[in-house]
Amino acid sequence: MQGKITMGSKERIQRIKEETRANILDAALEIVKEDGWQSLSMRKIADKIEYTAPIIYEYFANKEGILLELTRLGNVLLLKDFKAVQAKHKTPEKQLEAMWIAYWDFAFSHKELYQLMFGVDMICCDLTKSLPEAEAGKKMFYDLISTIMTESEPTEEIVCRKYYTFWSIIHGLISINLVRRGSTTDEMNQHILRDAIQGIIKAIND
Amino acid sequence: MQGKITMGSKERIQRIKEETRANILDAALEIVKEDGWQSLSMRKIADKIEYTAPIIYEYFANKEGILLELTRLGNVLLLKDFKAVQAKHKTPEKQLEAMWIAYWDFAFSHKELYQLMFGVDMICCDLTKSLPEAEAGKKMFYDLISTIMTESEPTEEIVCRKYYTFWSIIHGLISINLVRRGSTTDEMNQHILRDAIQGIIKAIND
DNA sequence: TAAATAATCTAACAGTGTTAAGCAAATGTA
DNA sequence: TACATTTGCTTAACACTGTTAGATTATTTA
Numbered sequence: 001m002q003g004k005i006t007m008g009s010k011e012r013i014q015r016i017k018e019e020t021r022a023n024i025l026d027a028a029l030e031i032v033k034e035d036g037w038q039s040l041s042m043r044k045i046a047d048k049i050e051y052t053a054p055i056i057y058e059y060f061a062n063k064e065g066i067l068l069e070l071t072r073l074g075n076v077l078l079l080k081d082f083k084a085v086q087a088k089h090k091t092p093e094k095q096l097e098a099m100w101i102a103y104w105d106f107a108f109s110h111k112e113l114y115q116l117m118f119g120v121d122m123i124c125c126d127l128t129k130s131l132p133e134a135e136a137g138k139k140m141f142y143d144l145i146s147t148i149m150t151e152s153e154p155t156e157e158i159v160c161r162k163y164y165t166f167w168s169i170i171h172g173l174i175s176i177n178l179v180r181r182g183s184t185t186d187e188m189n190q191h192i193l194r195d196a197i198q199g200i201i202k203a204i205n206d
Numbered sequence: 207m208q209g210k211i212t213m214g215s216k217e218r219i220q221r222i223k224e225e226t227r228a229n230i231l232d233a234a235l236e237i238v239k240e241d242g243w244q245s246l247s248m249r250k251i252a253d254k255i256e257y258t259a260p261i262i263y264e265y266f267a268n269k270e271g272i273l274l275e276l277t278r279l280g281n282v283l284l285l286k287d288f289k290a291v292q293a294k295h296k297t298p299e300k301q302l303e304a305m306w307i308a309y310w311d312f313a314f315s316h317k318e319l320y321q322l323m324f325g326v327d328m329i330c331c332d333l334t335k336s337l338p339e340a341e342a343g344k345k346m347f348y349d350l351i352s353t354i355m356t357e358s359e360p361t362e363e364i365v366c367r368k369y370y371t372f373w374s375i376i377h378g379l380i381s382i383n384l385v386r387r388g389s390t391t392d393e394m395n396q397h398i399l400r401d402a403i404q405g406i407i408k409a410i411n412d
Numbered sequence: 413t414a415a416a417t418a419a420t421c422t423a424a425c426a427g428t429g430t431t432a433a434g435c436a437a438a439t440g441t442a
Numbered sequence: 443t444a445c446a447t448t449t450g451c452t453t454a455a456c457a458c459t460g461t462t463a464g465a466t467t468a469t470t471t472a
Contacts, residue, residue, distance in 0.1 A: 172374030
């Protein structure tokens with residue numbers, strides 16, 4: 001009899017443990033949204049989830065572990081956006097354009113996550129490599145670029161080059177807007193963004 | 207008699223004060239080159255110049271003051287490079303290209319300063335605005351772009367747009383190389399860089 | 413030489429990430 | 443039910459961080 005109850009309580013305990021883990025991540029992101037990455041500290045997170053700091057170390061190895069998990073979650077979100085907008089378009093060209101615009105939108109609707117993921121105005125954790133979620137998004141771009149260039153039989157290296165050309169200009173443009181806010185107007189950004197994307201797509205078969 | 211000596215010693219004192227100020231900046235940059243921006247601390251700087259930490263506060267308001275001065279110095283260096291390479295070319299097109307390549311080279315020959323100035327992998331100090339040295343370099347680009355576009359009588363806004371298009375792609379490309387080292391090969395970078403610069407220059411009259 | 417001033421250091425405060433020890437409550441066992 | 447054990451959580455501490463105030467030492471001035 002007690003056995004059954006114990007089993008149930010064990011599950012309950014594991015459930016609230018997962019909840020606490022999620023609470024830690026939520027609290028962290030909330031603090032960052034309020035006062036920026038600089039202001040994030042273990043004790044503040046603990047305060048927010050109404051525990052003391054050492055508790056966090058039962059859920060994450062250290063502070064960097066929290067950051068790593070947040071970048072992972074960011075990549076999951078971004079990937080979801082990619083898939084959603086890709087499904088909305090037929091031609092690879094339109095899909096590619098839509099995905100870069102989704103990338104752009106993500107940077108501003110999840111400003112803090114973007115800063116963490118791509119190191120704008122932020123201490124970038126070195127462990128970002130070997131995140132499979134990040135690779136998945138990259139692969140989507142590779143595939144699309146390859147498809148568009150199919151008649152010219154592109155090498156992996158050329159596809160890679162096109163991808164980074166895209167990434168550079170869009171990340172650079174986002175950087176201006178996130179770090180030096182207000183240097184460019186919204187209409188300007190839209191102009192630069194569309195020009196750049198379509199320009200590169202047009203030049204993709206060079 | 208003593209008066210003359212006193213005057214001399216006062217000058218000497220001011221000279222070694224300026225030396226100490228420079229030593230602080232040198233020490234800071236040295237530490238960053240050895241162990242990165244994260245590792246920079248007031249006490250480490252003090253150790254290196256063989257003083258104790260509070261001394262530094264007689265030369266700089268706080269740590270951010272040191273960072274601000276280093277970004278200023280970085281901008282001075284960059285501006286010097288700009289002027290040097292511009293003098294080496296005749297046509298505005300060649301000058302513009304040479305300046306962006308100088309920008310690129312600066313990012314890697316003064317990696318740490320670039321990180322500080324443009325917030326790659328670094329806590330970017332917000333006080334960067336209103337640095338006249340930074341404005342001067344920007345103006346050089348504006349002038350060149352205006353000159354190249356002279357027949358189409360560009361508005362300030364369009365020139366601004368072209369400038370940020372340049373900056374975006376080059377800063378983005380530098381970001382990949384400074385933050386995610388080794389993602390792209392050197393030859394690839396050269397390819398992307400030249401392609402991008404000449405592509406944008408060619409499209410500058412659109 | 414004695415007083416005044418400048419240069420420098422020590423000590424401290426509040427904050428950071430992180431770890432070890434301890435307490436108290438819940439659980440398992442007899 | 444009584445004892446033992448594990449679990450959850452906290453307090454305390456360590457080694458750092460930036461920064462400031464007060465004491466101390468050295469130098470200059472009278």
